[in-house]
Amino acid sequence: MRLNPAKCAFGVSSGKFLGYLVSQRGIEVNPEKVRAVLEMQPPRTTKQLQQLTGRTVALNRFILRSTDKCLPFFKILKKAFVWDSKCEEAFGNLKEYLMNPPLLSRPVEGEVLYMYLAVSSSTVSSALVWEEKGIQKLVYFTSRALRGAEERYPRIEKLAFALIVSARKLRPYFQAHAIRVLTEYPLKKVLQKPDLSGRLVNWAVELGQFDIEFHPRTAIKGQALANFFLEFCNTPEPRDPAQHPLWVVYVDGSSQCQRSGVGVILESLQKQKFQYAIKLDFTTTNNEVEYEAVLAGLAIAREVGALDVEIRSDSQVVIGQISGEFATQGDRLAIYLEKVHDLQSSFRTMTVTKIPRERNVQADALAKAGSATDQEIAKMKRQVLVQPNLSIDKSQCVMQVAREREPEPEWASDVIRYLRSGELPSHKEQAHKVKLQAARYTMVDDMLYRRGYSHPLLKCLSALEANYVLREIHEGVCGNHSGGRMLDIKAVRAGYYWPTMTRDSMEFVRSCDKCQRFARVMKNPPKRLTSVLSPWPFSKWGGGLGRSDAMREGEKEVFGGGCRLLHKVGGS
Structure with missing residues (x-):
């Protein structure tokens, strides 16, 4: 077998792969793509501007806050083409940045990745890094422009939106690595608040499938990340006094x-x-x-x-x-x-x-x-x-009536431990399962509640409490001995939840003595009756015939359905 040397490379130290230069140092930007942008003249038409934005998009992974740098270009694409001083300044800053692009690296499998988030009035961005020997190395830059109602999100929701955009775009990294989000904002508390509704609930459930933890931001160990926060995070958002006083x-x-x-x-x-x-x-x-x-x-x-x-x-x-x-x-x-x-x-x-x-x-x-x-x-x-504005009243000055602590749901012990202290099972698959489940639950006053999209918080019950709730709804003061499915629906409407509530409701109704004693007796057959046709023609005609002592040769007596018939065997 003979190989083409122009198409084969063995033991090389660097080379092109998927449009990038991959070497032992890391992943470098393709110099041909950079040269194509640096040699461009300021656009004079809409088509030339589209060529500039297209070439810039191909380098988004290496460009710090790329959407913010190209935002003046995107604005004039939506309107009549007018190349003004802002576009000229943005074009010059883009060329200056591409003169010395950053070096990206490939993280080691199983290592923890760190993510930094930044938002402004019109864009959200993130930087994914990993740490090797105390040095933080860049993996990926992401950036996205805010559209429509997204620009009116509160700042904390913009940070959550930046995280959800990064999780969707960098899904392979989120699935293969543990992610540590470093932020100074209480993003974890916001995503786990019991009064969440709408998009925040959807984002919390979507992020629950990944191994994401939130930590306060520490010292930045890299010049690229320092520029990321210096030029982007501290940019004040313009305020319109007429709309937002x-x-x-x-x-x-x-x-x-x-x-x-x-x-x-x-x-x-x-x-x-x-x-x-x-x-x-x-x-x-x-x-x-x-x-x-x-x-x-x-x-x-x-x-x-x-x-x-x-x-x-x-x-x-x-x-x-x-x-x-x-x-x-x-x-x-x-x-x-x-x-x-x-x-x-x-x-x-x-x-x-x-x-x-x-x-x-x-x-x-x-x-x-x-x-x-x-x-x-x-x-x-x-x-x-009439009472203090505390989420958890720990007052020791006012005497309080002590009450017996309600039993915790045994089926959700792992979820409760995770929501309280962040403790996870030692088994990796079980820990991932607990994180997925915890996205649909929250703790209120040290009690577990399940949250959903279209219904209020549902209190999670243990097996003993679930039996008591079913009994009260089914045969209590306002009970009407409803069926199993209706009993399940009423329990949800009353604000309760446990995983086996549908099956338990069916079994409770079947075991109810009064429901069985006074239930209507169904006398209708389970299936529709059909008339039985005669298996042989004229079979009933032989009912009155007696047995003949003298049977002709070649005939045989056949008994069927109480009728004795004479059939000729082998005759024509």
Whole structure:
């Protein structure tokens, strides 16, 4: 066998593969494709601009924030062709970047990959890297332009959208490696919130099939990644004051021995102003009442549809803890701070500012009015808050009635451990299965709930609780001894779930004594009756014939159906 030397290569150190230069150093961009872009003149027609964007798309994997660099080109393609100064500047920056493109590498199978996310007002981008000997090496750049309603997503949803875009485009990497998303935003809490709906639920379920973990962003160990965040993440998003005004929220709290109050003033740049006085019908400390004021202000701002808010308060402790300058002391303040961060995800931007007390006089007056007695302000309307604004009340000052802890569903023990502490089974396939299941569940007040697309949260029950629920629905006060399928539907409507609820409902109805005792007896045959035809013609005519003693030779007596017939055998 003779081989063509021009088509065969054995033991070479580098070569072209799928349009890239692959060597021991890594994956390099094809110099011919780079030269084709560098030698281009500024486009003069729409067709030349399309050639430029097409050649740039072929190099997207190597171009940092490629969509952002080519965004001026995409805008003029949708309108009349006008090559302006912005396009000329973007064209020059693109050529300058391609003069020294980055070097990509192929990750080792089974290694952990790290992903950095970045968003702006019009694009989402990501960078996939892996670490070797303490050095982070680039694997892939992804970028996508936001279209239509996607541009109006809150910043935290844009980050989730950047992750879902990367997972769809880099699916082979996500399936073969464990992914660690490094971000400073509470992206994990947002995707696991119990009140998710719409697209966030779909994204959470879609991402549940991959081995994804969220960690805080650490030190960046590479110049390319440093440029990624320096040029992209810190770019301020332009704000249109007419469409998205900045709302300033003045908050203050008043804590006394037996009563407390909160004052909130919501003011926009268009001089819209809302004032609220809230009475706290429970005991609080000075810092707790300040947190209650911040939570009330954020809740009111969310109701009016504010996207950009600025919280102004005269409490140095609360402002310092929210901004991260001060450490949080105590369990209750930590829960308050977590609640503030959860509400922060509802806004595009949220800033906190410490102001002097003399600039917060109106909010202080409202807080004192909220803490006053009913006789002192008989003509003033105010809201009353009867319990602390905590997701988990850990108060030790107020006596609480202890109740027996409800049993946990035994069929979801692995999912509960994963949602609580991130613990997974040691077996790899079982761990992957738990992650897929956990995407459809959430923990609320330390209890497991199942979430869906078109129904509210369903409480997950153990076998003992499921039996009790079926009995109450079937034969309780409002029970009507319905059938198995209807019993299953009623259990879902009541807000409960367990995996075998359809089968258990059928078996419960079959074992119900009253249902069996008073059920209608079906006398109809299970199948449609059909008339039986005679097997032989004239078979009934021989019923009255007797046996003849003298049978002719060649005849045989046949008995069939109680009739004795004489048939001639072998005769013609």
